[in-house]
Amino acid sequence: MTELHKGPRGQRRGRGARERILDAAQNLFREQGINNTGMNQLCEVANVSKHTAYQHFTSKDELITEHLRQQDPGTMPEVFDRADLTPRERLLAAFEKPATSTPGGTRLCPFIEAAVEITDPEHPARILAREYKKSVAARLTETAREAGAVDPELLGEQLALLLDGASVRTRTLGTDTDPTAAGIAATLIEHAIPETAPPRPRDSAGEMPRA
Amino acid sequence: MTELHKGPRGQRRGRGARERILDAAQNLFREQGINNTGMNQLCEVANVSKHTAYQHFTSKDELITEHLRQQDPGTMPEVFDRADLTPRERLLAAFEKPATSTPGGTRLCPFIEAAVEITDPEHPARILAREYKKSVAARLTETAREAGAVDPELLGEQLALLLDGASVRTRTLGTDTDPTAAGIAATLIEHAIPETAPPRPRDSAGEMPRA
DNA sequence: CACTAAGTGAACCGATCGGTCTGGATAAGA
DNA sequence: TCTTATCCAGACCGATCGGTTCACTTAGTG
Numbered sequence: 082m083t084e085l086h087k088g089p090r091g092q093r094r095g096r097g098a099r100e101r102i103l104d105a106a107q108n109l110f111r112e113q114g115i116n117n118t119g120m121n122q123l124c125e126v127a128n129v130s131k132h133t134a135y136q137h138f139t140s141k142d143e144l145i146t147e148h149l150r151q152q153d154p155g156t157m158p159e160v161f162d163r164a165d166l167t168p169r170e171r172l173l174a175a176f177e178k179p180a181t182s183t184p185g186g187t188r189l190c191p192f193i194e195a196a197v198e199i200t201d202p203e204h205p206a207r208i209l210a211r212e213y214k215k216s217v218a219a220r221l222t223e224t225a226r227e228a229g230a231v232d233p234e235l236l237g238e239q240l241a242l243l244l245d246g247a248s249v250r251t252r253t254l255g256t257d258t259d260p261t262a263a264g265i266a267a268t269l270i271e272h273a274i275p276e277t278a279p280p281r282p283r284d285s286a287g288e289m290p291r292a
Numbered sequence: 293m294t295e296l297h298k299g300p301r302g303q304r305r306g307r308g309a310r311e312r313i314l315d316a317a318q319n320l321f322r323e324q325g326i327n328n329t330g331m332n333q334l335c336e337v338a339n340v341s342k343h344t345a346y347q348h349f350t351s352k353d354e355l356i357t358e359h360l361r362q363q364d365p366g367t368m369p370e371v372f373d374r375a376d377l378t379p380r381e382r383l384l385a386a387f388e389k390p391a392t393s394t395p396g397g398t399r400l401c402p403f404i405e406a407a408v409e410i411t412d413p414e415h416p417a418r419i420l421a422r423e424y425k426k427s428v429a430a431r432l433t434e435t436a437r438e439a440g441a442v443d444p445e446l447l448g449e450q451l452a453l454l455l456d457g458a459s460v461r462t463r464t465l466g467t468d469t470d471p472t473a474a475g476i477a478a479t480l481i482e483h484a485i486p487e488t489a490p491p492r493p494r495d496s497a498g499e500m501p502r503a
Numbered sequence: 504c505a506c507t508a509a510g511t512g513a514a515c516c517g518a519t520c521g522g523t524c525t526g527g528a529t530a531a532g533a
Numbered sequence: 534t535c536t537t538a539t540c541c542a543g544a545c546c547g548a549t550c551g552g553t554t555c556a557c558t559t560a561g562t563g
Binding site for chain 1: 549551552
Binding site for chain 2: 540541542
């Protein structure tokens with residue numbers, strides 16, 4: 082049944098139904114929410130029969146989870162993997178808009194969306210969201226450490242909170258609030274990183290002098 | 293709050309069905325979300341017949357809106373109306389937990405909940421949420437001005453973003469993140485208000501420098 | 504070509520959705 | 534007392550929900 086000689090992963094040799102489904106899910110979930118999107122509509126948009134959909138995903142919950150998993154191709158690589166920036170610059174770059182702005186404002190982070198729409202805290206999607214958020218904070222912390230922050234853990238968690246705050250506030254207000262978050266970030270970074278520590282590769286040669 | 297025997301407006305003379313409905317809505321919406329709560333269940337919990345419910349609220353949407361309206365008895369009066377605190381202290385007090393913590397963590401701000409669960413940006417509940425968030429920011433700005441902040445508008449908007457960030461991050465992570473927001477707030481406030489004499493605080497405003 | 508498996512489209516399922524309606528009980532105001 | 538308004542219990546409505554099943558088509562491979 083499931084054994085295949087071709088597919089790299091679960092995919093089949095036929096046309097890519099799975100991808101179309103996940104694409105449709107991404108668009109519909111973003112535009113009208115998860116709970117407001119029915120499987121009938123989703124299949125229609127994806128040009129896929131319900132039968133096929135339920136072959137790829139055993140339930141809507143699983144589809145949601147898979148959808149979220151796909152949103153996380155490695156914790157904001159377009160920010161953290163930029164070798165052309167100093168760690169300090171990378172921290173600030175996390176607050177720059179990626180030009181992905183949807184008409185009508187930047188979209189709400191899909192992990193937050195899931196965390197709010199799904200009640201059960203043990204739902205796989207909720208767990209995934211939790212881990213993703215932790216992962217982002219960890220990356221920020223790591224970068225903060227490279228940048229020579231006094232308390233990298235604290236700064237990382239603070240910046241993560243700013244990202245989330247900007248995301249939901251943009252949603253509630255309908256106006257872009259990323260600049261506000263960026264401003265706070267700049268203040269915090271300036272405040273947390275001693276003046277004389279710009280160029281500092283990930284080689285942690287020595288700890289910063291305590292004040 | 294409102295006299296029951298003689299409704300100030302139009303209806304009601306018997307027992308308080310309306311209040312029971314709104315109470316049930318508050319509990320259920322908080323515990324399992326808006327979209328996941330059906331009118332049947334709501335009426336059951338409220339000990340109210342569907343007929344009665346639909347006499348008080350013409351639709352579920354109206355109930356949601358009314359529910360939200362009730363959540364806003366004047367933009368955080370327990371914070372902004374405390375005459376015993378200096379403006380600066382009041383700004384910080386906004387980040388103190390009101391001991392309303394539900395088992396399983398502080399609950400998500402109901403306005404954010406509505407803003408995420410309801411798709412249509414023109415939905416009355418969405419509009420209400422938007423105005424509430426603006427109102428909180430305005431109050432913070434006002435207080436920031438009293439406290440002598442250099443740019444009260446900016447500080448108000450920044451602190452508002454922190455409140456929202458803490459609320460959703462608490463939801464996604466499942467752990468209380470208010471302290472993180474409070475820490476950022478302290479830094480921002482310190483940074484935005486000139487050191488020169490705060491308006492004669494009777495108590496020491498100096499706090500511990502964030503462990 | 505024959506085989507096999509992924510695909511389609513629509514009918515269908517029980518449950519629940521938001522919302523309506525009827526009939527009768529209850530309690531206060533005149 | 535009679536009137537009037539509030540309320541309850543629950544049947545009922547069409548629509549939609551997530552999910553299943555079936556008869557059939559399509560496409561890749563040995």
